Amino acid sequence: MYWEKPGPQNTENTIDLALKRGRELGLKHVVVASCSGDTALKVVNQGFDVTCVTHHVGFAGPGEDEMPMEARQELIRLGVKVLTSTHLLAGVDRAVRNQFGGVYPAEIIAQTLRMFGQGVKVAIEVAVMAKDAGMIPHDTEVISIGGTVSGADSAIVLLPAHSNRFWDTQIREIICMPRVKK
Numbered sequence: 001m002y003w004e005k006p007g008p009q010n011t012e013n014t015i016d017l018a019l020k021r022g023r024e025l026g027l028k029h030v031v032v033a034s035c036s037g038d039t040a041l042k043v044v045n046q047g048f049d050v051t052c053v054t055h056h057v058g059f060a061g062p063g064e065d066e067m068p069m070e071a072r073q074e075l076i077r078l079g080v081k082v083l084t085s086t087h088l089l090a091g092v093d094r095a096v097r098n099q100f101g102g103v104y105p106a107e108i109i110a111q112t113l114r115m116f117g118q119g120v121k122v123a124i125e126v127a128v129m130a131k132d133a134g135m136i137p138h139d140t141e142v143i144s145i146g147g148t149v150s151g152a153d154s155a156i157v158l159l160p161a162h163s164n165r166f167w168d169t170q171i172r173e174i175i176c177m178p179r180v181k182k
Contacts, residue, residue, distance in 0.1 A: 008151025119154025
């Protein structure tokens with residue numbers, strides 16, 4: 001499915017398509033990018049093990065955690081695993097670029113993945129982050145949902161690898177994404 005443009009207006013349909021495809025494939029795990037917790041809440045109680053990956057603390061500003069503590073506690077109460085950690089494709093490379101200029105490998109990878117759209121890039125990134133954190137099982141396909149700025153507009157089926165074996169990640173299906181990327 002292709003959405004006309006990226007953005008949160010695609011969230012409900014993206015989630016519906018992702019969960020439908022997950023059920024068709026017999027998958028048990030969904031990874032969802034969600035900073036406020038709103039998108040993750042839409043995935044709970046749907047028969048999947050849910051992992052929510054947020055922006056790292058400090059992404060929006062020094063010391064700032066974008067997910068309110070109440071939202072985090074509610075997700076955990078509902079059985080969602082919540083991961084807040086350094087972004088796979090940013091982190092130290094971005095700090096070096098900001099300090100000294102230039103482009104570094106993780107940013108080249110991120111920019112390449114953005115050719116499929118920000119949401120697809122995010123979906124790949126959060127699945128690998130969840131894999132590194134031990135929140136999804138090894139050698140298991142998962143549904144991963146990402147978005148452009150807010151909400152969800154992309155969903156994929158993938159077999160994520162750990163970050164130290166990133167090139168072993170297999171994108172098996174693109175369920176939905178925006179046709180226009182920005």
